[in-house]
Amino acid sequence: MKISGAEAVIRCLLAEGVDLVYGYPGGAIMPVYDELYKFQDQLHHVLVRHEQGAAHAAQGFARATGKVGVAIATSGPGATNLVTGIADAQIDSTPMVCITGQVGKHLLGSDAFQETDIIGISTPVTKWNYQITEAHEIPEILAKAFYIARSGRPGPVLIDITKNAQFDEMDFSYEKCTGIRSYHPKPVLDLKKVQEAADLINNAKKPFIVFGQGIILSEAEEQLKRLVEKSGIPAAWTILGLSALPTDHPLNVGMVGMHGNYGPNLLTNECDVLIALGMRFDDRVTGNLATYAKQAKVIHIEIDPAEIDKNVKTEVAVLADLKEALTALIPLIDKKSHDSWHNEFKEKYKIELDAVIDEELVPTNGKGISMGETIEMINKHSKGDAIMVSDVGQHQMFACRYAKFNSTKSNVTSGGLGTMGFALPAAIGAKMGKPDREVVAIIGDGGFQMNIQELGTIHQTKVPVKIVVLNNEFLGMVRQWQELFFDYRYASTVMVNPNFCAIAEGYYIKSRKVTKREELDEAVAEMLASKDSYFLEVMVEKENNVFPMIPTGASVSDMRLS
Amino acid sequence: MEEKTFTISVYSENNVGLLNRISGIFLKRHINILSLNVSESEIENVSRFIIVVETTEKWVKNIVGQIEKQIEVIKAFYHTDEETIYLENALFKIASSLLFDEKQIQNIIKESQATIVTVSRDFFVISKSGRRSEIEELYEKFKPYGIMQFVRSGRISVSKEKMEISSLLLNELK
Numbered sequence: 001m002k003i004s005g006a007e008a009v010i011r012c013l014l015a016e017g018v019d020l021v022y023g024y025p026g027g028a029i030m031p032v033y034d035e036l037y038k039f040q041d042q043l044h045h046v047l048v049r050h051e052q053g054a055a056h057a058a059q060g061f062a063r064a065t066g067k068v069g070v071a072i073a074t075s076g077p078g079a080t081n082l083v084t085g086i087a088d089a090q091i092d093s094t095p096m097v098c099i100t101g102q103v104g105k106h107l108l109g110s111d112a113f114q115e116t117d118i119i120g121i122s123t124p125v126t127k128w129n130y131q132i133t134e135a136h137e138i139p140e141i142l143a144k145a146f147y148i149a150r151s152g153r154p155g156p157v158l159i160d161i162t163k164n165a166q167f168d169e170m171d172f173s174y175e176k177c178t179g180i181r182s183y184h185p186k187p188v189l190d191l192k193k194v195q196e197a198a199d200l201i202n203n204a205k206k207p208f209i210v211f212g213q214g215i216i217l218s219e220a221e222e223q224l225k226r227l228v229e230k231s232g233i234p235a236a237w238t239i240l241g242l243s244a245l246p247t248d249h250p251l252n253v254g255m256v257g258m259h260g261n262y263g264p265n266l267l268t269n270e271c272d273v274l275i276a277l278g279m280r281f282d283d284r285v286t287g288n289l290a291t292y293a294k295q296a297k298v299i300h301i302e303i304d305p306a307e308i309d310k311n312v313k314t315e316v317a318v319l320a321d322l323k324e325a326l327t328a329l330i331p332l333i334d335k336k337s338h339d340s341w342h343n344e345f346k347e348k349y350k351i352e353l354d355a356v357i358d359e360e361l362v363p364t365n366g367k368g369i370s371m372g373e374t375i376e377m378i379n380k381h382s383k384g385d386a387i388m389v390s391d392v393g394q395h396q397m398f399a400c401r402y403a404k405f406n407s408t409k410s411n412v413t414s415g416g417l418g419t420m421g422f423a424l425p426a427a428i429g430a431k432m433g434k435p436d437r438e439v440v441a442i443i444g445d446g447g448f449q450m451n452i453q454e455l456g457t458i459h460q461t462k463v464p465v466k467i468v469v470l471n472n473e474f475l476g477m478v479r480q481w482q483e484l485f486f487d488y489r490y491a492s493t494v495m496v497n498p499n500f501c502a503i504a505e506g507y508y509i510k511s512r513k514v515t516k517r518e519e520l521d522e523a524v525a526e527m528l529a530s531k532d533s534y535f536l537e538v539m540v541e542k543e544n545n546v547f548p549m550i551p552t553g554a555s556v557s558d559m560r561l562s
Numbered sequence: 563m564e565e566k567t568f569t570i571s572v573y574s575e576n577n578v579g580l581l582n583r584i585s586g587i588f589l590k591r592h593i594n595i596l597s598l599n600v601s602e603s604e605i606e607n608v609s610r611f612i613i614v615v616e617t618t619e620k621w622v623k624n625i626v627g628q629i630e631k632q633i634e635v636i637k638a639f640y641h642t643d644e645e646t647i648y649l650e651n652a653l654f655k656i657a658s659s660l661l662f663d664e665k666q667i668q669n670i671i672k673e674s675q676a677t678i679v680t681v682s683r684d685f686f687v688i689s690k691s692g693r694r695s696e697i698e699e700l701y702e703k704f705k706p707y708g709i710m711q712f713v714r715s716g717r718i719s720v721s722k723e724k725m726e727i728s729s730l731l732l733n734e735l736k
Contacts, residue, residue, distance in 0.1 A: 119579055124586045128633045129579065148633055182575050182636040306627035 005135030006031035006166040009099065010039045012142035015174045018070050020061065020432060022046045022054035026074025027114060029101030031166035046432070046461055049453035051078050053425035055085020056451070059094050060429030063412045064387055064439075066219065068095040068149050069429060075101045076114030079160070080121065084419055086156045087125040091416030092240060093217060095154035097145050098122075104164040105133045118160050127155030135168035139175070147177035152185025153304040154217060187303065187319040189328060196316045197299045198332035200273050206341045207233045208271035208296075210256055210264075210285075213240035213415075214278010214303065214322050221245065221408045223326035224277065230330060232337035234345050236264035238279045240415045243405035247384065253345040257285045258550045259397040262356075263348030265548075265556040268293050270344070276300045278322045281311040282416065291555035301325045355561040356547050361402070368541035369517050371398035371470050377524045378440060378468070379404040386438040386528075387412060387430050391423035391447035394476035397546045399442045410437075421450025427465045428457055438466065438528060445471040445497050455507040458533050466527050467509075467535045469500055472542045480545045504535035511535040563618035567596070568640045569648065569719050570626060572611035573603055573727045575634040584611060584635075587628045593617055597650070599716035605727060608636065614717045637730060641721050648719030652697045653679070654688045654704055655711035661686055670703045685710055 003011070009032050013021065023045060025033045036045045048054045051073040058069030069089075073082050079100040089096045103112040119131050128148045130141050138161070145157040201207055215224050221244050228235045228245065234253045235245060245252050254261030256268065265287075268274065274296040279285070286292040289311060297315040300308055301322055308317045318325050359365065360372035375398055378386070384404035389412040390396040396413055405411060412430050414422040427441035448469050458465060475493040482490050501511040510532060514523045520538065527534045548559045574580055581600065588595050596614040603610035615622065622640045629638040658681065660667050671678065676690040690700050697714055 120582060123579060123583050124590060131578075180633065183633045304631070306624075306631050308627075310624060310627070 001172065002169040003172050004031065004035070004166065005138050005161070005168050005170060006035045008135065008138040008170060008172050009142065009161065009166070010035045010043060011172060012139055012174060013070065014039070014042055015176070016068070016142070016146045018043065018068070020044050020046065021070040021072055022048055022057040022061075022429065023072030024048055024051050024054060024074070024078060026078045026101065028075035028103055028163050029072060029078070029166075031163065032072065032099070032101065032161075045072075046428075046457065048425065049456045050451065051081030052084055052421065053428075053451055053454045053457060055082045055096070055098065056088070056419075056422050056425035057429035057432075057457075058096050058098075059085060059089050060389060060412055060426030061433040062089075062094050062096055062429070063426070064409055064430035065433035066409060067433070068097055068146055070097050070099070072099045073101070074114065075103055075118070076116045078114075079118040080116060082158075083121060083125065086122055086158060088414055088417040088419045088422065089156035090125045090127065092414065093154050093213060094156065095149040096156040097149050098156060098158045100158065100160045101166070102131065102160045102162045105162045106164070108133075108162065118158065122158045125156070126158050129158040129160070131160040131162070132165050133162045135165045135170040138165065138170070139172065143175060143177040144180065147180070148183070186321055187305065189320040189324050190318070191328060193316060193318045194325060194328045195332060197275075197301070197318055198329055200297055200299055200316060201231060201233070201275065202334045204273035206271045207231070207273040207275060207338065208264075208267060209233050209235035209275045209277060210238065210268075210279060211235060211241045211244055211277040212238040212279025215241060215244040216408055218278065218303070218322040220323035220326050223323055223330065225249070227326055227330050227333065230335050231333050232342070233275070234338070234342050236261070238282070238285055239400050239413060241279065242400055243408050243410040246406050247404045251342070254349070255401060258287070259401065259546050259548065261349065261401070262352035262548050262559055262561065263345040265550060265559045266348055267344060269295065269555070269557045271296050274298045276302070276312075277326075278302060280307045286311065287550045287554055287556045291557065352548060352561065360398075367544070369514070369520060369538060370544055371395050371540050372402050373517075374468065374470060374520065374524075374538050374540065375399055375402040375442070377520050378528075381524050381528045382438055382440065386410070386440050387434060389413065389423045389427040389430055389439060389441045391441075391443040392418045392420045393444045393447060394472075394480065394544075394546050395442055395444045395470040397477075420447040423447060424451050424467065425454045425457070427467070428454060428461070428463055431463050431465045440466045440468060442468050442470065444476060445469055445473060445495055445500070446475045448500070452503065455504060455509060458509060459507040462532070464531060464533050466530070466533070467504075468527070469535070469537045470540050471497065471500070471537055472540050472544070473497060474542060477546070479543070483543070483545070485551070500537045501535065509533050509535050511537070513537040513539070515539045563620055565616055565618055567614060567616050567643055568619075568622045569643070569646050569717065570611070570613040570615065570622065570629070570638060570640045571719070571721065571725065572613065572629055572638045573605070573636040573725075574609050574611065574632075575636070576607055576609045577634045580632065580634050583632050584613075584629055587625055588615070591621065591625065593621065593625070597716035599718050601718075603727070608727070612716065612718055637725070637727055639721065639725055641719075645723065646719040646721050648693070648717050649691050650694055650697060650717050651715040652690045652700070653711075653713050654690070654700070654709055655685050656688065656704060656707065656709060658682065658684055658686050660707050664707055667704075667707060670700070674700045674703070676700060
């Protein structure tokens with residue numbers, strides 16, 4: 001049976017189990033949209049308000065579900081508008097397939113209307129990309145795209161399809177991709193290395209686990225918990241590892257990194273064995289590399305060979321899928337407890353509690369509402385069961401520091417790229433992927449205005465996301481740096497904001513503004529009780545800072561409490 | 563860490579966008595490519611890139627890791643000059659009149675073991691294969707007489723050690 005290339009695209013998506021795509025139509029992708037119309041019973045298309053929203057929504061969907069997110073856009077500006085989301089997915093290892101229309105093959109290179117070299121543009125920020133110029137290529141290339149996006153260390157793939165390839169007819173048959181000869185996504189586990197790692201761990205006096213998103217991507221949460229409990233080793237998370245281990249687990253000692261917890265950062269430089277699981281030693285985690293964990297023997301369990309020894313020299317590198325590696329490791333680990341070592345974390349936590357946390361969560365100094373107490377209020381009402389989608393800035397650090405999570409894939413945030421404007425569309429994707437879970441977007445007044453148009457998508461689809469804008473009328477994180485490192489010169493960080501509630505109401509989204517502490521409890525309760533989407537604006541203290549903090553270029557040992 | 567000349571050998575599928583992808587890895591790290599050569603390899607349908615860079619061993623390791631990560635790259639290696647047999651090719655276009663008027667030119671060609679590729683009424687073309695220094699030496703010798711055109715190829719090299727590509731691909735096909 002002969003079908004058009006455009007129909008083949010839809011049939012490929014269906015064969016990959018896709019039932020939800022985000023996108024925006026335009027000239028060069030119209031044949032695909034015509035087929036989306038015909039297949040609307042099987043494949044739901046969400047019309048966003050800007051292609052960047054489509055990319056972030058696909059990311060939010062992927063991060064909350066573990067499945068591949070799909071975004072569709074037209075050529076030229078449609079394609080370039082996806083790029084920020086693609087770059088974000090690349091650095092945060094998010095499985096995503098983007099499909100862009102392209103001018104007809106005969107027009108390539110002619111500077112045709114809405115022609116842009118999206119292959120060239122997207123190359124540095126995609127795991128793989130490919131331009132299809134003939135209809136018959138579609139099934140094989142899309143099968144490869146999904147295979148590459150989801151296997152190994154996941155990432156974004158962009159497939160550009162010329163208009164003629166969408167129109168032309170072809171014989172359709174679909175075969176899932178199971179391997180590519182030049183691509184080895186799953187390293188063969190070396191059991192000798194696992195034994196070496198076990199020996200180091202069993203002989204360690206002060207072992208310390210730092211886990212990243214690798215745990216979530218390989219679905220090794222259960223193995224992580226078993227390893228931690230059997231070995232008695234304190235475990236801390238990177239921002240993307242958050243929620244892989246319940247936040248109230250007794251051995252969960254908090255977050256590493258620039259605005260992480262005091263104990264895990266300081267004690268990184270006192271542990272004797274550092275066990276890094278599915279993380280990449282980002283500079284925001286390590287601070288100054290020259291003074292990072294120099295005393296420790298480092299075990300790095302990681303699926304991406306390029307990450308081994310990239311930033312931190314390892315004693316034992318286990319190149320593997322984490323679930324497989326931990327499953328092999330756990331039986332070799334001695335059952336132990338490290339009480340006095342664990343107590344060091346508790347002591348440091350007490351210091352942080354007194355210097356920072358108590359005041360943040362229950363302000364007593366007569367100042368306005370804090371971001372931390374707002375997050376704590378959400379914890380109180382969500383009981384740690386919500387998916388929290390945060391944007392980028394101070395509110396993100398407060399959200400990640402103070403949010404409580406009982407289950408995995410619950411923290412969706414833009415980690416590596418730090419993309420303001422991420423949270424609103426990502427929350428849409430997360431809620432659509434996990435309709436049974438509460439999804440709360442935590443956004444600053446700056447980031448909210450970077451993709452504010454997606455309120456239109458929320459209105460049109462009736463997706464019941466809860467939006468909390470923590471409004472301090474500043475670009476707060478930059479302002480904090482200006483205060484600390486630029487002598488209070490607030491260059492372009494003051495925000496003169498619109499009436500956010502009126503804007504939300506303009507999109508027919510129920511809204512409420514909280515200015516007084518006494519209203520916060522009830523307002524959060526009302527928001528979470530709402531069956532529909534809900535917009536909550538919280539006016540927070542304007543010049544609060546996020547602490548503790550490791551200033552750029554400083555050592556993890558030199559974390560500041562104030 | 564000390565900067566050295568490294569030859570990176572990349573075996574890959576023959577793919578339109580791969581050159582862009584690989585050169586981007588150098589661009590992102592602000593590392594200049596000294597020479598680049600792409601050709602067929604000893605294996606059918608497998609391309610071989612030979613990239614010469616001057617950098618530290620830490621960086622070259624990092625770069626090779628990033629190159630190998632690319633989907634269509636089968637395997638990448640790096641070697642120091644001592645670990646490879648390498649040469650470059652150069653062509654010199656010189657006015658024919660000099661060949662007859664300047665007897666010294668004939669001696670230069672003989673001594674340098676260059677070969678004359680073609681002779682026409684107006685010009686002749688000399689080809690020289692060898693190390694960069696030998697080609698530069700020849701260039702300096704011709705220079706006083708006037709060179710109409712000069713071009714030097716990228717480095718081509720083979721490693722002294724075995725690079726296990728064929729067996730890697732055979733395993734894949736099994």
